Amino acid sequence: MNSAMKYFNGLAVLIVAVLLGGPGLWAAKVGEPAPDFTATDSAGKVRNLSDYKGKFVVLEWHNRECPYTHKHYSSGNMQKLQREWTAKGVVWFTVISSAPGKQGYMTAAEENAYVEKMQASPTAVLLDPEGHLGHLYDAKTTPQMFIINPQGVLIYDGAIDSKPTAEVEDISSATNYVNLALEEAMAGEAVKTPVTRPYGCSVKYAP
Amino acid sequence: MGSHLDRPGSRRLTCLVFLLLPGCLRAASANPPHAKVTLISERASIQPGRSFPVGLRFQLEKHWHIYWLNPGDSGEPPRVRWELPRGFRAGPIHWPTPRRLVNASLVDYGYEEDVLLIIPLYPPPSVPAGRTATLRATVKWLVCSSICIPEQKRVELTLPYQNGPPKPDLRWRQLFLRTRERLPRRMPPGWSARVRSSGSEFILTVKAPNPPPNAVFFPLEPLQISNAAPQRATAGGGKLQLFLEKSDQLVKPAARLRGVLVIGGRKAFTVNAPVVSPEGSGKSLEERRHRK
Numbered sequence: 001m002n003s004a005m006k007y008f009n010g011l012a013v014l015i016v017a018v019l020l021g022g023p024g025l026w027a028a029k030v031g032e033p034a035p036d037f038t039a040t041d042s043a044g045k046v047r048n049l050s051d052y053k054g055k056f057v058v059l060e061w062h063n064r065e066c067p068y069t070h071k072h073y074s075s076g077n078m079q080k081l082q083r084e085w086t087a088k089g090v091v092w093f094t095v096i097s098s099a100p101g102k103q104g105y106m107t108a109a110e111e112n113a114y115v116e117k118m119q120a121s122p123t124a125v126l127l128d129p130e131g132h133l134g135h136l137y138d139a140k141t142t143p144q145m146f147i148i149n150p151q152g153v154l155i156y157d158g159a160i161d162s163k164p165t166a167e168v169e170d171i172s173s174a175t176n177y178v179n180l181a182l183e184e185a186m187a188g189e190a191v192k193t194p195v196t197r198p199y200g201c202s203v204k205y206a207p
Numbered sequence: 208m209g210s211h212l213d214r215p216g217s218r219r220l221t222c223l224v225f226l227l228l229p230g231c232l233r234a235a236s237a238n239p240p241h242a243k244v245t246l247i248s249e250r251a252s253i254q255p256g257r258s259f260p261v262g263l264r265f266q267l268e269k270h271w272h273i274y275w276l277n278p279g280d281s282g283e284p285p286r287v288r289w290e291l292p293r294g295f296r297a298g299p300i301h302w303p304t305p306r307r308l309v310n311a312s313l314v315d316y317g318y319e320e321d322v323l324l325i326i327p328l329y330p331p332p333s334v335p336a337g338r339t340a341t342l343r344a345t346v347k348w349l350v351c352s353s354i355c356i357p358e359q360k361r362v363e364l365t366l367p368y369q370n371g372p373p374k375p376d377l378r379w380r381q382l383f384l385r386t387r388e389r390l391p392r393r394m395p396p397g398w399s400a401r402v403r404s405s406g407s408e409f410i411l412t413v414k415a416p417n418p419p420p421n422a423v424f425f426p427l428e429p430l431q432i433s434n435a436a437p438q439r440a441t442a443g444g445g446k447l448q449l450f451l452e453k454s455d456q457l458v459k460p461a462a463r464l465r466g467v468l469v470i471g472g473r474k475a476f477t478v479n480a481p482v483v484s485p486e487g488s489g490k491s492l493e494e495r496r497h498r499k
Contacts, residue, residue, distance in 0.1 A: 027455050067349075067357050103354045138455060140280040140313055157456060164283055166349065166357040195456045197429035201355045202281035205311040 027138035034154040041124035063104030063142040067166040068200035094122040097134030099206035141200035156181040158196030246362035250373035256332035275305035279315035285348035294331030303389040304475040314434040391475040418447035419471040
């Protein structure tokens with residue numbers, strides 16, 4: 001590893017201190033206010049959930065080396081969702097909770113290069129190597145998706161779609177729960193499927 | 208993907224640095240598999256019209272695991288797509304009792320080391336005499352240690368048809384017998400299981416003679432109980448009680464609790480009990496619904 005990489009690694013550890021708004025003892029639960037958080041993104045910008053009241057917020061737990069995450073990025077499915085929903089005013093945070101040394105851990109620079117390469121378009125990527133944000137939302141898998149409504153209430157927690165496999169060819173025949181929930185909520189309806197079993201790799205938290 | 212990735216000389220370095228690239232994933236999956244999978248039969252021949260057990264044997268690399276039907280907090284159970292001769296039908300997988308696999312704050316349910324998934328096959332009643340049947344299947348599974356890799360294999364087994372009861376295949380007979388001992392079974396006559404919903408817990412009560420005060424419940428349905436929460440057990444007075452923390456993702460009341468209960472670390476029983484809530488008549492939700 002060259003010195004530039006070491007520098008970025010160190011920098012990421014520094015920038016990534018996620019300061020939590022709440023005590024962090026209760027986990028996020030659908031139908032209840034989403035726990036507030038403060039996190040630093042891969043551009044070094046501090047993001048508070050409370051700054052996005054009035055908007056829909058999507059949280060996407062991410063580990064690029066996980067085959068299930070890879071399914072949705074190599075196919076362009078995740079990028080398409082990001083593009084389409086952010087164009088409609090949705091705030092989309094990709095969250096990386098892999099601990100340093102664990103699969104999927106990324107420095108800010110590595111992550112920025114990946115976002116550019118994959119032509120991903122989240123609003124921002126939140127770096128969470130200590131797992132604070134992951135534990136606050138009790139994120140278990142990558143990908144796992146959460147949706148928060150403009151009133152700050154958690155309205156969806158679960159899988160990205162209905163086919164829990166690592167195979168790209170399953171995407172087209174799957175029901176996309178993120179689309180369903182956002183469409184229903186934007187139409188002023190209750191989300192019919194607010195909770196599903198998230199599928200994928202375990203989030204690679206610090207032991 | 209950038210074409211430079213496809214130059215073999217640069218791949219290793221790129222993978223070392225980034226590990227993220229699809230090319231690296233492809234390279235990784237070209238490594239020897241972490242599970243050796245074979246299709247074996249308990250019997251040496253097929254008797255027309257009579258079902259017979261075959262098994263998918265997973266021999267896992269040390270520290271790697273595959274998943275139960277309900278994989279728990281993460282993971283995916285193995286899947287089988289059969290290509291059987293005309294007239295054959297395959298039954299469901301008989302899942303052996305899994306283990307709890309603890310991974311940081313998460314708990315999965317699965318298998319390590321050597322596991323056999325027994326599957327009954329149903330041959331047609333009449334077959335051409337003196338012929339053989341070739342059974343083929345594509346098996347896909349997720350195998351994980353600290354990381355997860357999807358693997359797959361096409362397996363094949365040819366068996367002769369023979370009228371009359373088949374002889375056991377002595378290479379595999381013990382493995383099938385041992386595996387059957389690990390299959391959950393129905394509770395014996397006189398035993399019973401019921402479930403009460405109480406605040407943040409389900410209380411599973413099993414009436415049984417002198418049960419030991421230790422038990423583990425494996426839920427068949429996801430999102431009912433917290434997989435990672437410790438399960439507290441008490442025993443006495445001819446009953447065992449197990450306190451199961453509800454999942455934070457449980458948003459609708461659970462009508463039934465289905466799963467596998469391991470008592471005393473050895474014996475495994477199937478559980479399929481209505482959930483009774485303390486409110487109202489004391490009848491289960493399902494029973495109330497039926498009355499309407």
